[in-house]
Amino acid sequence: xAKTTQPTSMDCAEGRAANLxxxxxTISGNEYVYWYRxxxxxxxxxxxxxxxxxxxxxxxxxxxxxxxxxxxxxLPHATLRDTAVYYCxxxxxxxxxxxxxxxxxxxxxxx
Amino acid sequence: DAGVIQSPRHExxxxxxxxxxxxxxxxxxxxxxxxxxxMMRGLELLIYFNNNVPIDDSGMPEDRFSAKMPNASFSTxxxxxxxxxxxxxxxxxxxxxPAGADYGYTFGSGTRLTVV
Numbered sequence: 001x002a003k004t005t006q007p008t009s010m011d012c013a014e015g016r017a018a019n020l021x022x023x024x025x026t027i028s029g030n031e032y033v034y035w036y037r038x039x040x041x042x043x044x045x046x047x048x049x050x051x052x053x054x055x056x057x058x059x060x061x062x063x064x065x066x067x068x069x070x071x072x073x074x075l076p077h078a079t080l081r082d083t084a085v086y087y088c089x090x091x092x093x094x095x096x097x098x099x100x101x102x103x104x105x106x107x108x109x110x111x
Numbered sequence: 112d113a114g115v116i117q118s119p120r121h122e123x124x125x126x127x128x129x130x131x132x133x134x135x136x137x138x139x140x141x142x143x144x145x146x147x148x149x150m151m152r153g154l155e156l157l158i159y160f161n162n163n164v165p166i167d168d169s170g171m172p173e174d175r176f177s178a179k180m181p182n183a184s185f186s187t188x189x190x191x192x193x194x195x196x197x198x199x200x201x202x203x204x205x206x207x208x209p210a211g212a213d214y215g216y217t218f219g220s221g222t223r224l225t226v227v
Contacts, residue, residue, distance in 0.1 A: 043204070043220055044218050
């Protein structure tokens with residue numbers, strides 16, 4: 001599975017959009033981009049995933065560049081409860097492959 | 112939907128004792144994963160099952176660790192004998208993963224294991 005690079009930490013003002021970047025320059029054509037987050041002392045929570053098209057759900061939007069070498073997770077209106085570690089993971093979809101977590105980005109939403 | 116249920120939530124045991132962690136996946140999910148999390152190593156995948164069959168156990172640290180999934184609704188992770196370095200939070204996750212499609216993993220609340 002391709003490796004990802006994320007900033008170690010980011011801050012965001014409450015009510016503003018949080019844009020979390022992820023670089024995955026070695027991504028293969030059949031690899032998806034997944035985003036999870038982990039709020040302190042809880043299990044990781046699935047947010048969103050995509051292959052090449054932009055995706056949106058009730059939690060967030062995922063923007064993938066045309067060359068697929070990077071992506072951005074957007075939380076449109078961050079709240080204090082969005083403070084968490086956000087993981088960007090690249091892997092093959094379907095029932096093969098493994099979800100391997102890196103160090104992630106610690107997002108601190110401030111009042 | 113009760114989600115993925117893990118038990119116990121906390122476990123404190125003495126070095127050398129056997130420890131058994133339990134997981135009940137979401138009904139209908141066909142894949143189950145065991146992870147371990149420590150400050151030093153982050154989240155590590157230990158083993159995963161598809162349709163109750165172990166697929167990849169390359170993350171299991173050593174022979175002291177074993178995992179079973181006797182049926183679609185139950186899995187155990189056993190450590191025998193336990194050592195202080197096994198102290199960590201152990202997460203179980205399940206997912207519906209039909210061939211050619213994928214859905215997110217749902218994680219349980221974890222078991223915090225302390226070996227003294």
